[in-house]
Amino acid sequence: MDDPATPGPVRVRFAPAPTGSLHVGSARTALFNWLFARHHGGVFVLRIEDTDAARSRPEWIEGIQESLRWLGLDWDEGPYLQGERLDRYAAAAERLLASGRAYECFCTPEEVQARNEAARDAHRTPGYDGRCRDLTPARREVLAAEGRPRSLRFRTPDHGTSRFTDLVRGEVAVEWSTVADFVIRRSDGSPVFFLANAVDDSEMGITHVIRGEDLLDSTHRVLALRDALGDGPPPRYAHLPLMVGSDRAKLSKRHGAVALEDFRAGGYLPEAMLNYLALQGWAPDDDREVMAAGEIAAAFDLDRVTHSAAAFDHAKLEWMNGEWIRRLPPDDLLARLEPRARERYGDGVDAELLRDVVRIGQERASTLAALVEQADFLFEPDEAFEVAADSWSRLASTERASEVLDAVAGHLAGCEWTAEGVDLRPVLAELGVKPRKALPAVYAAVEGRHAGLPLFDSIVLLGRDRTLGRLADARARLET
RNA sequence: GCCCCCAUCGUCUAGCGGCCCAGGACGCCGCCCUUUCAAGGCGGUAACGGGGAUUCGAAUUCCCCUGGGGGCACCA
Numbered sequence: 001m002d003d004p005a006t007p008g009p010v011r012v013r014f015a016p017a018p019t020g021s022l023h024v025g026s027a028r029t030a031l032f033n034w035l036f037a038r039h040h041g042g043v044f045v046l047r048i049e050d051t052d053a054a055r056s057r058p059e060w061i062e063g064i065q066e067s068l069r070w071l072g073l074d075w076d077e078g079p080y081l082q083g084e085r086l087d088r089y090a091a092a093a094e095r096l097l098a099s100g101r102a103y104e105c106f107c108t109p110e111e112v113q114a115r116n117e118a119a120r121d122a123h124r125t126p127g128y129d130g131r132c133r134d135l136t137p138a139r140r141e142v143l144a145a146e147g148r149p150r151s152l153r154f155r156t157p158d159h160g161t162s163r164f165t166d167l168v169r170g171e172v173a174v175e176w177s178t179v180a181d182f183v184i185r186r187s188d189g190s191p192v193f194f195l196a197n198a199v200d201d202s203e204m205g206i207t208h209v210i211r212g213e214d215l216l217d218s219t220h221r222v223l224a225l226r227d228a229l230g231d232g233p234p235p236r237y238a239h240l241p242l243m244v245g246s247d248r249a250k251l252s253k254r255h256g257a258v259a260l261e262d263f264r265a266g267g268y269l270p271e272a273m274l275n276y277l278a279l280q281g282w283a284p285d286d287d288r289e290v291m292a293a294g295e296i297a298a299a300f301d302l303d304r305v306t307h308s309a310a311a312f313d314h315a316k317l318e319w320m321n322g323e324w325i326r327r328l329p330p331d332d333l334l335a336r337l338e339p340r341a342r343e344r345y346g347d348g349v350d351a352e353l354l355r356d357v358v359r360i361g362q363e364r365a366s367t368l369a370a371l372v373e374q375a376d377f378l379f380e381p382d383e384a385f386e387v388a389a390d391s392w393s394r395l396a397s398t399e400r401a402s403e404v405l406d407a408v409a410g411h412l413a414g415c416e417w418t419a420e421g422v423d424l425r426p427v428l429a430e431l432g433v434k435p436r437k438a439l440p441a442v443y444a445a446v447e448g449r450h451a452g453l454p455l456f457d458s459i460v461l462l463g464r465d466r467t468l469g470r471l472a473d474a475r476a477r478l479e480t
Numbered sequence: 481g482c483c484c485c486c487a488u489c490g491u492c493u494a495g496c497g498g499c500c501c502a503g504g505a506c507g508c509c510g511c512c513c514u515u516u517c518a519a520g521g522c523g524g525u526a527a528c529g530g531g532g533a534u535u536c537g538a539a540u541u542c543c544c545c546u547g548g549g550g551g552c553a554c555c556a
Contacts, residue, residue: 015556016556017555017556019555019556049556051555051556052554052555052556054555055555055556105554107554108554109553109554112553112554113553116552116553119481120481122481123481123482124481124482125481125482125483125552126481126482126552127482127552128552128553149554151554152554153554166485169485169486172484172485173484174483174484175483178482178483178484178552179483179552180552182552182553182554183553183554184554185554186554187554188554190554192553192554192555192556193555193556194556197556212550213484213485213486213549213550214549214550214551214556215550215551215556216484216485216550216551217483217484217485217550217551217552218551218556220484239485241485241486241549242549242550244548244549246490246491248548248549249549250549250550276492279492279493279505280492281492282493283492283493283494283504285494286494286504287494287503287504287505288504289492289493289504289505289506290505306492306493307485307486307487308485308486308487308548308549309486309548309549309550310491310492310493311490311491311492312491312492313491313492313506313507315491315506315507316491316492316505316506316507317506318506319505319506319507320506322518322519326519363518363519363520364517364518364519365518365519366518366519394516423515424515425515435514435515435516436514436515436516437516438516439515439516439517440516440517441516442515442516443515443516443517444516449517450516450517451516451517451518452516452517452518454515454516454518455515455516456515457515
């Protein structure tokens with residue numbers, strides 16, 4: 001996107017508050033910034049907005065970075081911590097106070113909140129009522145002498161219109177008369193988002209601000225602040241459509257996993273996650289869907305960002321993940337499975353056996369977690385083996401179940417121990433039962449579930465003794 | 481209550497005045513393949529919220545309505 005108004009290299013930033021793990025919505029925002037930077041050969045800055053001491057936690061700073069790294073979103077500068085730049089915000093606040101663009105406010109948060117609620121109850125518009133806006137110096141002294149807390153509030157313009165051109169939405173305008181004065185420095189002296197954000201975007205030379213639509217309205221306030229600060233031409237803004245749940249409400253825990261970490265733990269590949277997230281609010285100009293990060297970056301353009309909220313579709317993500325699993329070189333898949341297998345079965349995991357699982361299971365897997373679970377019957381000690389309840393009822397209700405198990409055991413006791421040798425179809429044919437009817441019972445007895453890894457390969461991997469043992473157990477249980 | 485944004489299949493989306501009685505993908509349904517379940521192949525179901533206006537012509541432009549979402553913190 002060539003933009004004469006902002007010459008020079010593109011500089012974008014991702015600026016999360018360290019108040020929790022990285023949400024998929026935030027990850028999508030980070031991704032779009034990264035894509036934009038990479039597409040233009042620009043700079044991607046990571047900035048931590050930790051000005052809210054009450055909610056920010058240092059451990060989240062690391063957690064967020066880890067999630068970004070996992071996704072593959074490498075940043076070129078930072079992380080800058082706003083907590084380490086307080087002097088700059090303090091200086092800016094003083095300038096605003098000196099120029100009269102901001103004023104000291106002696107209202108407590110509780111008082112402001114109470115008045116807002118009263119306004120709401122009376123169906124009046126909430127927002128700071130301007131009580132301290134034009135205090136006389138004498139009055140200010142009295143209030144200060146009372147020991148009342150003193151915050152700094154920005155005086156928004158009394159009239160006129162604020163407008164800016166959003167790169168995805170076009171011109172956005174709002175009447176200043178509808179925008180209340182807002183706090184830029186807390187009574188404890190710490191800066192509030194608007195101030196720190198305006199100062200940093202300016203000082204860091206940010207050329208494009210790409211963020212969620214929930215920040216659309218706040219842009220006018222930040223723009224006014226910059227203007228009051230005499231900051232020069234502002235960055236271009238691009239507000240991304242929100243990501244919502246299946247009910248179109250803001251994406252939250254009750255819609256299932258929302259933290260990037262949850263998806264990682266659930267066995268989703270970062271390639272799939274990135275690919276899926278890129279398609280939430282953006283699409284290439286052709287029909288490609290399964291795309292690698294570099295491919296997406298090459299095709300990425302803010303012009304093609306959607307305007308309306310996107311509902312998170314777990315089913316499509318799962319499909320996408322399967323696509324990526326199937327594309328992985330087997331050794332790569334194995335490497336990703338190993339830590340997961342060790343965590344589940346202990347350090348003694350048989351690497352060769354796991355390699356076999358990859359061989360027979362890669363093409364059918366949807367997540368790493370599901371693939372490992374399908375191999376439970378191989379890795380768990382025999383004492384821990386048990387047939388899932390629903391699979392057992394499937395087995396028990398199978399026609400001529402006892403005969404089937406007997407015949408299968410009979411065959412496996414003497415056959416050659418290869419995938420061809422353990423092929424059960426001839427046995428079932430002799431019995432006169434269809435594989436479709438009888439096999440789920442064998443699956444249940446041997447794998448503990450009626451659906452899973454390919455049966456004959458599984459039997460070969462399990463070994464003759466263990467297989468026969470499980471068939472015998474199932475047979476015995478059938479008698480009781 | 482006030483302000484802002486948005487509106488194509490169930491979902492993600494293509495479409496930027498005629499190529500569209502609307503294309504792709506996920507899901508769903510059916511068939512094929514088959515070692516259950518998957519995966520794979522083939523086919524099918526399914527949408528321009530409503531009303532005006534502009535135009536020879538509107539999913540595409542404008543207005544109104546309706547609907548959805550966001551914001552209105554000493555959160556970001």
